[in-house]
Amino acid sequence: MKAQRVSLWLLGTVLFLCSVHSRGFRRCLISMDMRHVEESFQDIKRAIQAKDTFQNVTILSTSETLHKIKPLDVCCVTKNLLAFYVDRVFKDHQEPDPQILRKISSIANSFLYMQKVLQQCQEQRLCPCRQEATNTTRIIHDNYHQLEVRSAAVKSLGELDVFLAWVDKNHQGTPTA
Amino acid sequence: MCRVLAEHPAHNKVLNKLELLKCLPPYHHHHHRSWGWALLALILIPFFPGTELPSPPSVWFEAEFFHHILHWMPIQNQSESTYYEVELLSYGMELWKSISSCSQTLVPCCDLTMVTLDLYHNNGYRAKVRAVDGRKHSNWTITRTRFSIDEVNLTVGSVKLEVHSGLILGEIQPPRPKMAPEGDTYESIFPHFREYEIAIRKVPGHNKLTKKVKHENFSFPTPGEVGEFCVQVKPSVSSRINKGIWSEEACIVVSRQYFTMTNLSIFFAFVLLLCGVLALLALQLYVRRRGILPSVLVFEKPSPFNLIGQLPSPETQDTIHPIDEEAFSKVSLELRNSELHGSTDSGFGSAKPSLQTEEPQFLLPDPHPEAERTLGKGASLDLDNSCSGGSSNSTDSGICLQEPNLSLGMVPSWEQQVKSNSQGQDDSGIGLVQNSEGQPGDVQDGSAPGQVSPLGPEVTKKEDPAVVTFQGYLKQTRSTEEKAAKESCLEEESSSTDGFGPPIRMCLDAEEAWPPPVLAKGYLKQDPPEVTVAPSWAPAGQWNHPMEEWSLLGLPSCGDLGTSNWSFAHGLAPLDCVVAPGSLLGSVDSNLVTMPLIATLHSNE
Numbered sequence: 001m002k003a004q005r006v007s008l009w010l011l012g013t014v015l016f017l018c019s020v021h022s023r024g025f026r027r028c029l030i031s032m033d034m035r036h037v038e039e040s041f042q043d044i045k046r047a048i049q050a051k052d053t054f055q056n057v058t059i060l061s062t063s064e065t066l067h068k069i070k071p072l073d074v075c076c077v078t079k080n081l082l083a084f085y086v087d088r089v090f091k092d093h094q095e096p097d098p099q100i101l102r103k104i105s106s107i108a109n110s111f112l113y114m115q116k117v118l119q120q121c122q123e124q125r126l127c128p129c130r131q132e133a134t135n136t137t138r139i140i141h142d143n144y145h146q147l148e149v150r151s152a153a154v155k156s157l158g159e160l161d162v163f164l165a166w167v168d169k170n171h172q173g174t175p176t177a
Numbered sequence: 178m179c180r181v182l183a184e185h186p187a188h189n190k191v192l193n194k195l196e197l198l199k200c201l202p203p204y205h206h207h208h209h210r211s212w213g214w215a216l217l218a219l220i221l222i223p224f225f226p227g228t229e230l231p232s233p234p235s236v237w238f239e240a241e242f243f244h245h246i247l248h249w250m251p252i253q254n255q256s257e258s259t260y261y262e263v264e265l266l267s268y269g270m271e272l273w274k275s276i277s278s279c280s281q282t283l284v285p286c287c288d289l290t291m292v293t294l295d296l297y298h299n300n301g302y303r304a305k306v307r308a309v310d311g312r313k314h315s316n317w318t319i320t321r322t323r324f325s326i327d328e329v330n331l332t333v334g335s336v337k338l339e340v341h342s343g344l345i346l347g348e349i350q351p352p353r354p355k356m357a358p359e360g361d362t363y364e365s366i367f368p369h370f371r372e373y374e375i376a377i378r379k380v381p382g383h384n385k386l387t388k389k390v391k392h393e394n395f396s397f398p399t400p401g402e403v404g405e406f407c408v409q410v411k412p413s414v415s416s417r418i419n420k421g422i423w424s425e426e427a428c429i430v431v432s433r434q435y436f437t438m439t440n441l442s443i444f445f446a447f448v449l450l451l452c453g454v455l456a457l458l459a460l461q462l463y464v465r466r467r468g469i470l471p472s473v474l475v476f477e478k479p480s481p482f483n484l485i486g487q488l489p490s491p492e493t494q495d496t497i498h499p500i501d502e503e504a505f506s507k508v509s510l511e512l513r514n515s516e517l518h519g520s521t522d523s524g525f526g527s528a529k530p531s532l533q534t535e536e537p538q539f540l541l542p543d544p545h546p547e548a549e550r551t552l553g554k555g556a557s558l559d560l561d562n563s564c565s566g567g568s569s570n571s572t573d574s575g576i577c578l579q580e581p582n583l584s585l586g587m588v589p590s591w592e593q594q595v596k597s598n599s600q601g602q603d604d605s606g607i608g609l610v611q612n613s614e615g616q617p618g619d620v621q622d623g624s625a626p627g628q629v630s631p632l633g634p635e636v637t638k639k640e641d642p643a644v645v646t647f648q649g650y651l652k653q654t655r656s657t658e659e660k661a662a663k664e665s666c667l668e669e670e671s672s673s674t675d676g677f678g679p680p681i682r683m684c685l686d687a688e689e690a691w692p693p694p695v696l697a698k699g700y701l702k703q704d705p706p707e708v709t710v711a712p713s714w715a716p717a718g719q720w721n722h723p724m725e726e727w728s729l730l731g732l733p734s735c736g737d738l739g740t741s742n743w744s745f746a747h748g749l750a751p752l753d754c755v756v757a758p759g760s761l762l763g764s765v766d767s768n769l770v771t772m773p774l775i776a777t778l779h780s781n782e
Binding site: 034035038039042045046049050055056057058060061062063158159161162165168 | 266268269270271272273299300301303319321322323325326327415416417418
């Protein structure tokens, strides 16, 4: 009887720890295929990036921002950047070419879907925003504001591949295929 | 392709148009746009005299895995002193970095792999090129797009092919560039979703069969096809938009293979099976050969003709021959000491050779060791069985067992005799007959209970009062006059024993009343006077009596056998209980059947 009790107790403890562990490290991941977004961007990449004349300036500053983000902050930073692009970049950019505009629109629609997914995570309190995530978002906003709006918008559009690569890397659902 | 300038600096000085064109890749897709810029430059130059050198129309990167080549369009009207300057910027960094190895060269391409090793980990690079001629220099022409990992075209290093039992097995080797830093392998940079498209064609056709695999190993079945097959591979990463480049053709010749593993294994299995069969056959032959009896022990099978021929004439009387005392005592002693005494085995078939040699005068059936076994096993009546078969030694004076059914037939008579014997003879079954006087009548039951006389039943004395007293088995004795006959008979027997075993041994001597011993010679249970002679070697005429007796007695049914106090050796029970005399070979044979069974019967006290 004692052995049974001990084993049950151990089992219960293990289960509790597992649940805590999973809850603590359960990340809100965007299980979405980013491939079509990347393809859309590839089609307009040349045109968009050609317009970017300020090569020695970067808005996303990946070395200072994106590369320093910890897994716990990924959800918050992703959510913030998606909002940044949808609310700022896509609205600020004036695209005369309809074909390029069409591609940009498809990218924007994908971003809206990703925002919805993260919104559900936030309601479940799975997307906490810590100070580090907030600081990163602020730096990016500051970089964007240092440039002229159109140049900044173009530059930000040109840096979409950087952002998509970062999302793809941090939102992998399973470690191996 | 654009060679690495650092490796071949001497070649850079002498260039011609052909070499310049070489730097342009075949899949260059900037052509139309670069021509546009060149045209514009041509148009604008007259309007801007004294301008500096025209800038290169376009600059672009063409990259494979750790092989990043910067290309640009040369300017129009370039002179021999015109060279190009290249600068590189890591996206996000503030300063442009000049690449001196590309400068001072007329070749419109430059390998920037060594300075762009971080391509697969950062956000990319931007490069710019301008033409310089003396003091003049053109404007910078920057690459239109940020050079990033997405612009790397995927290739394979090599494809290894081998043929294995009707399958073409292929192994794809990823590229292994020398300039790649340690840890940056193709598999580490593209860890997931690597795919390869394989195109195979059979020479000399051009139709290709494509197949997509998700691993570096693939196989193509070629059932029964022979010839040369060429394979091309195009890599890709399904989660990325990188383009793949078809590899060079790798060919292999598929020939008809006869010595495949399957064929060889089948062949060896067949050889092993054959060897096993041959070994079994050899073993069987060896065993058979071992199983053949020595010629000494092989008895001739009696033929019916011999049997009939040796039958005594019907008018011959059943005579009891006195036992030869001397020989008998010898035999009896030996027999007493023999292992057959008192044994509960199936009989006394295996007479010792000493008996045979010492007592040739005894009219004994040939000892037949097999008879014992056959008796025990309940051999059916057969003239050819037990004590017959093979050529027997004429000097055999051994003991032969009667067939079990014969013994069966004898059982009731013996039993009856035992019961009817009012002289109180405690007949315990088979006993050794003692006849000191050598008279036929002097037979007494002097044998110990259960003593088995190895000698078969002999001819009982006829009508001899002395014989009546005998309850056991009387060794047949003869009168002097009969001895001669016996001797002659023996001689005859000796000549006639071949092929005719102990069951029936008859002398054709008319004088002698030596009835043919049917099965066993040796000891014959004496009949009481009121009872007819024991159905042993009674003459044919007398044989009817036993038959009548049997009819009176009634052949025992199978059930009676169970109640019989005769304990048979094993094997008698399954015998056919009802032995109809008529079923045998005529009346003669029936009489043969009635011969008493000796030695296997033990009365249960």
